[in-house]
Amino acid sequence: MDINISDDLLKQHLIDPELCIRCDTCESACPSNAITHDIRNYVVDADACNGCLECISGCPTGAIDNWRTVHRGAAYTVAEQLGWDHLPPAMGVAEKTRQGIPASAATPMENAYTREAPLRAIVVENRRLTAETSASDIRHIVLEAADDFAWLEGQSIGVLPPGLDAAGHRHMMRLYSVASPRGGDSGIKNRLALTVKRVLEDHEGKPHRGLCSNHICDLQPGAVAEITGPHGRNFLMPDDPSTTLLMICTGTGIAPMRAMLAQRLQRLHTISGRQILFYGARTPEEMPYHAELLALPRGFAETEFAFSRVDGQPKRYVQDALRDHTALVTNCLSDENCYIYLCGLKGMEAGVLAAFEEICRNSGIDWHELAGKLKHNGRLHVETY
Numbered sequence: 001m002d003i004n005i006s007d008d009l010l011k012q013h014l015i016d017p018e019l020c021i022r023c024d025t026c027e028s029a030c031p032s033n034a035i036t037h038d039i040r041n042y043v044v045d046a047d048a049c050n051g052c053l054e055c056i057s058g059c060p061t062g063a064i065d066n067w068r069t070v071h072r073g074a075a076y077t078v079a080e081q082l083g084w085d086h087l088p089p090a091m092g093v094a095e096k097t098r099q100g101i102p103a104s105a106a107t108p109m110e111n112a113y114t115r116e117a118p119l120r121a122i123v124v125e126n127r128r129l130t131a132e133t134s135a136s137d138i139r140h141i142v143l144e145a146a147d148d149f150a151w152l153e154g155q156s157i158g159v160l161p162p163g164l165d166a167a168g169h170r171h172m173m174r175l176y177s178v179a180s181p182r183g184g185d186s187g188i189k190n191r192l193a194l195t196v197k198r199v200l201e202d203h204e205g206k207p208h209r210g211l212c213s214n215h216i217c218d219l220q221p222g223a224v225a226e227i228t229g230p231h232g233r234n235f236l237m238p239d240d241p242s243t244t245l246l247m248i249c250t251g252t253g254i255a256p257m258r259a260m261l262a263q264r265l266q267r268l269h270t271i272s273g274r275q276i277l278f279y280g281a282r283t284p285e286e287m288p289y290h291a292e293l294l295a296l297p298r299g300f301a302e303t304e305f306a307f308s309r310v311d312g313q314p315k316r317y318v319q320d321a322l323r324d325h326t327a328l329v330t331n332c333l334s335d336e337n338c339y340i341y342l343c344g345l346k347g348m349e350a351g352v353l354a355a356f357e358e359i360c361r362n363s364g365i366d367w368h369e370l371a372g373k374l375k376h377n378g379r380l381h382v383e384t385y
């Protein structure tokens with residue numbers, strides 16, 4: 001993006017402190033070290049930012065995608081931004097980029113409800129998806145929003161845990177991918193499903209009772225949750241029915257894929273593209289929606305499951321499944337009409353990208369060059385947490 005409007009005017013890149021969940025994705029993606037943070041805010045240094053937009057595609061809330069026209073010399077300083085609770089008002093219509101979004105994707109509504117003005121939603125269902133005998137408690141939670149709430153597949157909502165943090169502020173929202181298509185879960189408007197794992201240990205395996213996931217998993221039908229959003233525009237699906245979706249996920253990463261599959265299922269007779277799903281879990285009993293996926297109409301989706309802890313069978317991860325289907329994956333990577341989605345725990349991302357790199361190397365394709373093009377053209381979407 002050309003941030004130089006004229007000799008006098010600059011398009012200044014800013015991060016919305018109300019929406020930012022401090023996940024650090026933008027700072028690690030910025031090639032010019034323009035993004036920095038303190039314990040309160042992530043901010044952009046106007047002197048260092050060149051408008052390359054490399055930071056945009058990873059942001060799960062859209063907090064990163066904010067621009068203000070300012071006089072050169074009067075740009076907001078880093079120190080000023082670090083003190084902000086809100087962005088300064090925009091003159092005219094606030095600009096958003098469509099960087100990394102499929103050309104045929106619908107325009108999403110974003111951030112209609114915020115931490116300061118959340119929406120109430122009633123829990124209508126709370127059902128365990130994983131076997132009772134499993135240590136992994138993953139739940140299908142259905143919420144009915146108390147007011148109009150319009151999301152697109154691939155967007156998330158924020159859930160606000162009750163109570164205050166140590167500094168006396170409301171807790172930061174946690175994001176959860178919507179697992180229902182835009183028309184509503186089971187076709188009921190304003191009704192949306194989440195796929196939530198109860199966090200009982202940290203990523204190192206030490207005991208840790210996750211604040212928000214336990215709050216949600218304990219909500220019984222009739223209880224009220226406070227939600228924000230819808231958030232994000234970087235995991236949107238193409239609406240063009242001739243496009244192919246290659247979906248790769250583990251565990252709760254199935255949530256946005258469930259929404260996309262349901263959306264395509266509703267338009268079954270107009271779809272000429274393919275739905276290809278590579279999905280990993282420890283066992284079939286710990287795989288959310290395993291039975292639901294097996295019950296999809298024959299020929300609608302090509303599903304490949306990978307299980308890593310089935311007694312008597314070798315461990316097979318989702319990246320192993322990709323390697324077992326080299327020709328299919330190579331075709332998907334090369335096909336301009338194929339859009340690739342990757343969602344799940346952070347740990348799986350490196351394995352899947354390494355599998356892509358290996359598959360490309362064996363076919364004489366430069367993965368790093370291709371990955372840049374895929375992201376730029378809205379064909380590669382990664383949402384890991």
Ligand SMILES: Cc1cc2nc3c(=O)[nH]c(=O)nc-3n(C[C@H](O)[C@H](O)[C@H](O)COP(=O)(O)OP(=O)(O)OC[C@H]3O[C@@H](n4cnc5c(N)ncnc54)[C@H](O)[C@@H]3O)c2cc1C
Nearest residue numbers: 060174175176177195196197202203210211212213252385
């Ligand atoms: C775009 C996006 C979409 C998401 N979608 C989903 C979803 O569909 N379903 C879902 O269950 N979660 C999802 N998450 C993760 C979710 O936002 C929370 O981070 C998670 O529920 C933990 O929050 P908590 O308050 O329970 O834990 P906290 O009290 O905030 O503790 C977080 C700590 O728990 C540990 N941890 C262990 N397992 C996890 C885990 N699965 N996720 C995050 N941290 C973990 C980490 O060490 C982390 O530091 C998503 C995150 C993002 C950014």
